[in-house]
Amino acid sequence: MNTNGWDKASISAIAQELKDQPGALMVILRRIQDELGWIPQPSVPLIADALNLSRAEVHGVISFYHDFRDHPPGRHVLRLCRAESCQAMGAVALARHVKDRLGIDFGQTTADGRITLDAVYCLGNCACSPAITMDDDIYGRVSPAKIDKLLESLE
Amino acid sequence: MKTSMKPVVFVPRDSGALSLGAEDVARAIAGEGAGRGVDLTLVRNGSRGLYWLEPMVEVVADGRRIAYGPVDAESVPGLFEAGFLDGRPHDLCLGPTDEIALLKKQERLTFARVGVIDPVSLDDYLAHGGYEGLARAARLGAEQVVTEVMDSGLRGRGGAGFPCAIKLRTVMQTAADQKYVVCNADEGDSGTFADRMIMEGDPFVLIEGMTIAALCAGATRGYIYLRSEYPHCARTLKAAIAAARARGYLGKNVLDTGRQFDLEVRVGAGSYICGEETAMLESLEGRRGMVRYKPPVPAVCGLFGKPTVINNVLTLATLPIILARGGAFYKNYGVGRSRGTQPIQLAGNVKRPGLFEKAFGVTLREMVYEYGGGTASGRPVRAVQVGGPLGAYFPQSMLDVALDYEELAARDGLLGHGGIVVFDDTVNMAEMARYAMEFCALESCGKCTPCRIGSTRGVEVIDRIVGGQNQAANLLLLRELCDTMTNASLCALGGLTPLPVLSALKYFPQDFGLGDEAAGEVR
Numbered sequence A: 001m002n003t004n005g006w007d008k009a010s011i012s013a014i015a016q017e018l019k020d021q022p023g024a025l026m027v028i029l030r031r032i033q034d035e036l037g038w039i040p041q042p043s044v045p046l047i048a049d050a051l052n053l054s055r056a057e058v059h060g061v062i063s064f065y066h067d068f069r070d071h072p073p074g075r076h077v078l079r080l081c082r083a084e085s086c087q088a089m090g091a092v093a094l095a096r097h098v099k100d101r102l103g104i105d106f107g108q109t110t111a112d113g114r115i116t117l118d119a120v121y122c123l124g125n126c127a128c129s130p131a132i133t134m135d136d137d138i139y140g141r142v143s144p145a146k147i148d149k150l151l152e153s154l155e
Numbered sequence B: 001m002k003t004s005m006k007p008v009v010f011v012p013r014d015s016g017a018l019s020l021g022a023e024d025v026a027r028a029i030a031g032e033g034a035g036r037g038v039d040l041t042l043v044r045n046g047s048r049g050l051y052w053l054e055p056m057v058e059v060v061a062d063g064r065r066i067a068y069g070p071v072d073a074e075s076v077p078g079l080f081e082a083g084f085l086d087g088r089p090h091d092l093c094l095g096p097t098d099e100i101a102l103l104k105k106q107e108r109l110t111f112a113r114v115g116v117i118d119p120v121s122l123d124d125y126l127a128h129g130g131y132e133g134l135a136r137a138a139r140l141g142a143e144q145v146v147t148e149v150m151d152s153g154l155r156g157r158g159g160a161g162f163p164c165a166i167k168l169r170t171v172m173q174t175a176a177d178q179k180y181v182v183c184n185a186d187e188g189d190s191g192t193f194a195d196r197m198i199m200e201g202d203p204f205v206l207i208e209g210m211t212i213a214a215l216c217a218g219a220t221r222g223y224i225y226l227r228s229e230y231p232h233c234a235r236t237l238k239a240a241i242a243a244a245r246a247r248g249y250l251g252k253n254v255l256d257t258g259r260q261f262d263l264e265v266r267v268g269a270g271s272y273i274c275g276e277e278t279a280m281l282e283s284l285e286g287r288r289g290m291v292r293y294k295p296p297v298p299a300v301c302g303l304f305g306k307p308t309v310i311n312n313v314l315t316l317a318t319l320p321i322i323l324a325r326g327g328a329f330y331k332n333y334g335v336g337r338s339r340g341t342q343p344i345q346l347a348g349n350v351k352r353p354g355l356f357e358k359a360f361g362v363t364l365r366e367m368v369y370e371y372g373g374g375t376a377s378g379r380p381v382r383a384v385q386v387g388g389p390l391g392a393y394f395p396q397s398m399l400d401v402a403l404d405y406e407e408l409a410a411r412d413g414l415l416g417h418g419g420i421v422v423f424d425d426t427v428n429m430a431e432m433a434r435y436a437m438e439f440c441a442l443e444s445c446g447k448c449t450p451c452r453i454g455s456t457r458g459v460e461v462i463d464r465i466v467g468g469q470n471q472a473a474n475l476l477l478l479r480e481l482c483d484t485m486t487n488a489s490l491c492a493l494g495g496l497t498p499l500p501v502l503s504a505l506k507y508f509p510q511d512f513g514l515g516d517e518a519a520g521e522v523r
């Protein structure tokens, strides 16, 4: 993840490899998002060609789903759960703390490109609310102090 | 158990346990064992669902599982010192696992193996009664399978509570060159994690359930539409599917029945509405998750226009025990028209959060206090939301409602996927109502105006009421808006968002800056 470098050849290769899967567009977009961490705009015509779809259709699907990014994320992605169970355990105050500390809002990346802050609506870890993820790791019963420690441990 | 046998230690791989440091604990146990020259077997099981005790470590002593928890990496040397590998006493010792009161009080049918077995070991699954349901289903034949499921009274656990057998029968009776089974593993509701626990803790039971449904309905391909927030489920499912395929439980000739069935995991992309079954089908077909008009129902015209069985994880994961033990066995649990058991998920501000599988009929109060132990903060319980973001908020005075489909519906609520979220007295219910509208606006597929526009208007109107602007007129507007959303939305996102909003307003008018009389008018 978080490979901001990409090239047309690798995107075309993904599209060619998966184009015959049933419901191929979602499979291709999912793969690009997982491998690159975002979906670069120039992939749209490449995918559209491979699947014989219009660019508008491809673009429409990308824009519908929250996971698909049209900008590269920071080196780390921090996701805070904002849903009800986590709210009941202080997620609103936790979000305020993190936003103040990083100086960014949800959906933004710190100026040094270190951290992207995303909102997420339930991680299925509601029995350990409030819950967050940092890159691929999940954390439960997260306090402001715990998140500070986590942020300090990142490069 | 012979003392000469290798000690066995269980450390959950469930993502809830991992979120509390289970990986560090597993590493510490392996390291400490190696350092002491003890050759031990580390099994990474699912969670028993007692999350206040996670990470909960178990050992086998005298043939019995003994639990310790909550364990952190620092306490591992002390556990070895105390002789935990032989089940010896320690401050963290909880005694025999099956004697833990809140586990013992449950009726674990769907979750019988979760936390018990190694989730990716097919042999372990088989040793614990796995694939008995499919074997019996294959002997009975499709018609009889439908009868058993009908007799069990099993209703869809995804939210709508539709009888499972009717969908199976419809797909079975609809002729087509291709049919599908789709598992709805989108589990988007806040406060719910039962699907996740099954997929991480006993994935074979879901695979077996889907296979039973497929053979019954005549489907040869299956998809598990999994939300992207569950990467651990994806890994466990893929490992289990590969293991099942390697041993002939999936593939061209399932269990030598001469029948074909195979399945794959498809990961979603962070869209709540894709949990709605027709939006899910659109997404599987590679499009935006726009809700379809019904009819036709998916059982007749579903994925790629073909007859499709589409059910929630829990519904499908309950088919194996129904087929293994018979419909009557399952139906014996429960009350009224809610038969069997419901995996209840207790979350939010609660001392003992977790998963508790109980026969239908237990009350909300029992769950919140006897199981949950009241709030985690120690403050009074003020509101309890049942059934996810589209479910009603209940005040203290209504906690005696029984958790079954009809009882909740009679109180303008719903069971949904069985999630309960507890709030203490610091909650501001106007903010929760506002959040419900905001969430609807964020996740609306945009097909119908009441949902797409109404939800955004709803946020503004609530803000005006709370801000004290022209309250009477704005209350009227909010009521009309909710009426329109209820009556003119195509699906339940727009149609049910008024439930949390209106229940918050009805039971907690003071939070909106209103007197009781004003709120009374809203109903």
Ligand SMILES: Cc1cc2nc3c(=O)[nH]c(=O)nc-3n(C[C@H](O)[C@H](O)[C@H](O)COP(=O)(O)O)c2cc1C
Residues within 6 Å of the ligand: B155, B156, B157, B158, B159, B160, B161, B162, B184, B185, B186, B187, B188, B189, B272, B273, B274, B275, B276, B277, B278, B310, B311, B312, B313, B315, B316, B491, B492, B493
């Ligand atoms: C907005 C919305 C979200 C839904 N989300 C889910 C979900 O996450 N999981 C699920 O199983 N059903 C969900 N449903 C219900 C499904 O549409 C459908 O009823 C269910 O998959 C049928 O399976 P069942 O009969 O086994 O419950 C949702 C419905 C709506 C309207």
Ligand code: SF4
Residues within 6 Å of the ligand: B273, B291, B443, B444, B445, B446, B447, B448, B449, B451, B452, B489, B490, B491, B492, B493, B494, B495
């Ligand atoms: S109610 Fe909302 S989510 Fe449902 S179909 Fe209409 S616009 Fe889409």
Ligand code: FES
Residues within 6 Å of the ligand: A081, A082, A083, A084, A085, A086, A087, A121, A122, A123, A124, A125, A126, A129, A130, A131, B189, B190, B191, B192
């Ligand atoms: S509500 Fe935050 S993890 Fe479920």
